[in-house]
Each structure stands twice: as structure tokens, then as C-alpha cells.
Amino acid sequence: MVLLAVGGIGFGFGRASVDWGSPDTFAVDGSMTVNGVCGSGGYSDMRDGAQVEIVNQDDKVLGVSTLNRGESQCFFTFTVRNVPTGERLYGASTGNSNRGVIWKTEQEAMAEGFHLTLG
Secondary structure, three states: OOOOOHHHOEEEOOOEEEOOOOOOEEEEEEEEEEOOOOOOHHHOOOOOOOEEEEEEOOOOEEEEEEOEEOOOOOEEEEEEEEEEOOOOOEEEEEOOHHHOOEEEOHHHHHHHOEEEEEO
């Protein structure tokens, strides 16, 4: 199991919301902030529409969404819906595979969501 932040990805506090459509799922809200020139050079994978994945401790994909441009050019938001409960760990990743995965417990993922920073 890899528990590291490759390429300068970090995380902060946020939130997740209960997905009222099913009692066994929740929605993960999050964001990605790029401190640099996103969409080009070393950050060409950080762009509007880039895929975001929520995975479990076995790297099984639990849900997928996309980055949506936010308030500024290099700030993006995302919501991954229908993420199943009951996993030991939840990881969030976006961009190329060198970016790594940020891990949280179910309680942390539900309460905080994932707010990533690159650069």
C-alpha cells in the first residue's frame, strides 16, 4: 500500500455529503488547487474535465467524477456521487499516475471530503 503524496500533492479540510438516494452510499465533495500554470508543462494533466477517482484500500475504483473549473484558472471542484460505505480506507487521485493517492478513513472522507493541492 502506498501512503504518500508524490509530486507535491497535499490535502486540507473540506466536507462530504450524504447521498440521500441510497443509505449505503455518500457523496464526496472536493477540490484541486494548482500552485503553478495548470493545463500546461508539468501540470498539463490538471485541467477542466480531468478525471477524479475515489478508490478503496485495494485500489478498486469506487466512484469517478471530473474536475470543474472554479473561481480561478487553477482551482477546480468535484463531486463523486454514490461512493459505497463500509471500506477501511478511501483514496482520492487525479491527474497522471505519478501524482499519488491521498488516503482517509471513511469518517474523514465523509466529514472532510478531499481538498488537494499541487505545487
